[in-house]
Amino acid sequence: MGPRESSADATHDAPNLKTQVVERSPRVASLPPQPSRLGRVGTRLGKAALAVLATYYVFCLVLLLTYRFIPPPTTGVQLERRLESWMTRREYREQKKFVSYSRIPSHVSRAVVAAEDGRFWEHWGFDFGEMREAGAEVLDGEMPRGASTITQQLMKNLFGCTCRNPVRKLYDLALTPAAELILGKERIIELYLNNVEWGRGVFGVEAAARHHYDTGARGLSRTQAAGLAALLPNPLIRTVDNTSEYRAEILRRMERRGW
Numbered sequence: 001m002g003p004r005e006s007s008a009d010a011t012h013d014a015p016n017l018k019t020q021v022v023e024r025s026p027r028v029a030s031l032p033p034q035p036s037r038l039g040r041v042g043t044r045l046g047k048a049a050l051a052v053l054a055t056y057y058v059f060c061l062v063l064l065l066t067y068r069f070i071p072p073p074t075t076g077v078q079l080e081r082r083l084e085s086w087m088t089r090r091e092y093r094e095q096k097k098f099v100s101y102s103r104i105p106s107h108v109s110r111a112v113v114a115a116e117d118g119r120f121w122e123h124w125g126f127d128f129g130e131m132r133e134a135g136a137e138v139l140d141g142e143m144p145r146g147a148s149t150i151t152q153q154l155m156k157n158l159f160g161c162t163c164r165n166p167v168r169k170l171y172d173l174a175l176t177p178a179a180e181l182i183l184g185k186e187r188i189i190e191l192y193l194n195n196v197e198w199g200r201g202v203f204g205v206e207a208a209a210r211h212h213y214d215t216g217a218r219g220l221s222r223t224q225a226a227g228l229a230a231l232l233p234n235p236l237i238r239t240v241d242n243t244s245e246y247r248a249e250i251l252r253r254m255e256r257r258g259w
Helices: 003-023 037-067 076-088 106-116 128-139 150-159 166-183 185-195 205-213 222-229 244-256
Strands: 197-199
Touching: 037 150, 037 166, 076 150, 106 150, 106 185, 106 222, 106 244, 150 166, 150 185, 166 185, 185 205, 197 205, 205 222, 222 244
Parallel strands: none
Antiparallel strands: none
C-alpha cells in the first residue's frame, strides 16, 4: 500500500470518526419549565380556598339536617345585621319568635308564595320558567329582576348575606337541591316564614305581625298577610303604608289561584 492510498484512507475515515463522536455524545433531556414561586404560591392558595369552600358546604349540609328537626338559633342575615349595628354603633334590638307551620294561617303562606314564588309547590328549587322570563326581559332592555325561589332565598337567609356576592350566589344554587331533598316543601316554607327579614331587627312572621299590625301571626287577616308579603323585596325601606298597590296585586294573584 502506497503513501497516497494511506492518505486517502485517512481522509475517508475522518467523517466517520466525526460521526461516531457526535453519535456518542450524551443527549441532554429537555426539562419542562418549572413554575415560578409566585405560581406555586397561587396554586397552594387556590387549593386551600377550595378546601375551605368544600368544608363550609359540608358544614351547611350538616346544619340542614339539624334544621330539619330544630329551629335555627341564628342565621347569616341576622349575624350580618348585628355586625352592621356594631360597626355603625347604632342601637339594635332583634325581634323573633318561632311559630310552627300548623299555627300559621294558610293565607299567610299563600300570600308569601303569591308574592315571591308562584310555582313554589311545583318546582324542585329552581323555577326555570321564571328564569327564562326574567332573561327575556333583560334582552328586551328592561331592568333585571330577581328570579330566585323561596328555597334559594332561604339558603341566602340561613347561610349567606344580603350582599351581591357571586360566591354567595353560588352557594345558594349549590345548596338549593340539597335543601329540597333534606327539608321538604313544608319545612322550607316554615323556616322561611320564621327567619325572613320583615324590618330592621324584625325576623319571622310572628315578630312581623306584632311589629306592623300589633297582633300575632294567628290573628293576621288576608289583607294583612298580603301587606306583609309586599314588604319582602326590600323590608328595610318598604312599609305597610307605602305598598298598598303591590298588596292589592298580591290579593289578586291569590284570588286567581282560588286562595
